[in-house]
Amino acid sequence: MNHMTAVNLRSAFGGEAMANMRYKIWSKKALEEGYKNIARLFEAISFAEEVHGSNHFKEFENVEGNYIVASEGGFGLTTTSENLQRAIDGENFEI
Numbered sequence: 207m208n209h210m211t212a213v214n215l216r217s218a219f220g221g222e223a224m225a226n227m228r229y230k231i232w233s234k235k236a237l238e239e240g241y242k243n244i245a246r247l248f249e250a251i252s253f254a255e256e257v258h259g260s261n262h263f264k265e266f267e268n269v270e271g272n273y274i275v276a277s278e279g280g281f282g283l284t285t286t287s288e289n290l291q292r293a294i295d296g297e298n299f300e301i
């Protein structure tokens with residue numbers, strides 16, 4: 207694996223890991239606000255992000271070491287309505 211691919215893949219892994227947690231947290235928030243179906247949606251997306259991150263991680267089968275990983279990720283726990291917009295914005299990520 208060339209260096210740039212490894213750096214980008216590690217960053218992607220970091221992004222997927224953060225997305226996994228962010229969607230889980232937003233799912234709980236939606237449930238607290240009484241939005242059961244949105245909570246299920248966030249939980250399902252969280253699982254998808256787990257699969258994405260797991261697939262990235264498996265590509266490092268022959269890469270060892272600890273690395274600082276730079277990944278963009280939104281923070282903050284607001285309302286479910288705002289979390290939905292942030293989810294849309296996050297999935298339309300552009301460099």
Ligand SMILES: [Fe+2]
Nearest residue numbers: 222254255258
């Ligand atoms: Fe993903």
